[in-house]
Amino acid sequence: MAAARRLTQQDIAKLAGVSQATVSLVLNGAANALARIPAETRERVQKIIRNTGYVPDPIARRMAKGSNRILGVFTYEPAFPNAHADFFLPFLFGIEEEAQARGYDLLLLTGAGEGAQRKIFAEESRLRIADGCIVLGKTFDRTELARLVAGDYPFVAIGRREDAGGSVPFVGGDYATATGALVRQARELGHRRLAYLGSVGPAESPLDRWKGFTAALGADLELVLQLPDTPANDGDLLDALLASGATAAFCVELADAVRLERAAKARGLALPDDLSLVALGSHIRTEGSGTRFASFTIPREEMGRQATAMLVRRVEGGMAQAVEQVLLPCEPIGGETLGPAKAH
Incomplete structure (x- = not known):
């Protein structure tokens, strides 16, 4: 038995004895447009729609309006499953929640390029399936970022980004202020000799931490x-730290803090009695350590939500509106690893 043919606006127009344009206005028209259609005609069209159970084709309606109501999400690193899953998933949770609340679907763009390097513009036609795109990653391709800024395609970056031939719309975390607060906390606890372990740039995220540290x-x-x-061997890393005379170590990567904790315990050193450790921006408990490190929160889910809301504003409001740049506060986490400085 053949499947029943889907009703079209043309079918509804014939049944109502009106033009297809009139049916379209009844379905989609603004109040001022509907006012030009007699009330009797509107009621006749609406009655036929109710009686036939006609449902507009959502894809056709979106194409007519020039919108798919789809938001793209592009990550420069695989989002899941991988070693960085704990880093990316909260962003994705926030993005999904906000997109659903605003009536948009999500499209995960992998942008396969040559080798392992992902490229946004590897297949530009895929990008245009979505009305706009959220871009996230620990590092960005600066050439692609400049191309996005110069183009007419709505996008928002998660994480602060330097100008790339123009201002970049972003929602990020205020890592500089949060790092400075931890330095001041160490000062109040009597620490005067500090160590800094990890990258200081050029990516914006480590650069902001370094700026906040040095400013404080x-x-x-x-x-x-x-x-x-940092040295690959845990013992060598601890030796370098102890030889320096530092009483508190600030680690850009949580993994380095975990390594130092492991090496210190192996030598009978206690945290924070003998050595204080600070992890700059991750309170997730890592496999191999149940310790809650002194740190600060990264509001990943909220960053995802606000980036999605910002993207919708750019999609619906047009590219002529002012570029928004938002830094969200990162709240301190007391943790178990930052205590009074040990006297030498």
Whole structure:
């Protein structure tokens, strides 16, 4: 038995004895347009729609309005499942929640490029399936970012981004202020000799942490050890730290804090009695350590929500509106690893 043919607006127009344009106005028209159609005609069309159970084709309606009501999500690193899943998933939760609330679907764009390097513009036609795109990743391709800024395609970055031939719309975390607050907390606990372990740039995220750290040092605090690249061996990393005389170590990567904790315990050192450790921006408990490190929150879900809301404003309001740049506060986490400085 053949499937019943889907009713069209043309079918409704014939049954109502009106033009297809009139049916379209009844279904989609604004109040001022509907006012031009006699009330009797509107009621006749609406009655036939009710009686026939006609449902407009959502794809056709979206195409007519020039919108698919689809938001793209592009990540420069695989979002799941991988070692960074705990990093990306909260962003995706926030994006999904806000998109659903605003009546948009999501499309995950992988942008396969040459080798393992993902590219937004590897297949530009795929990008245009979505009305706009959220871009996230620990590092961005600066050439692609400049192309997005110069183009007419709505996008929003998650994470602060430097200008790329123009201002970049973004929602990020205020890592500089949060890092500075932890330095001041260490000062109040008597620490005067500090170590900084991890990258200081050029990506915006580590650069902001480094700027916040150095701005908070002052004349009474001394940076006695800085290691942009940490030794692969846990013991060598701990040796370098102890040799410097630092009483508190600020780790850009949580993994380095976990390594130091492991090496310290192996030598009978206690945290924070013998050594204080600070992880700059991750309160997720890591496999191999049940310790809650002194740190600050990264409001990942809220960043995802606000980035999605910002993107919808750009999609619906047009590209001529002012570029928004938002930094959300990162609240301190006391943790178990930052205590009074040990006297030497």
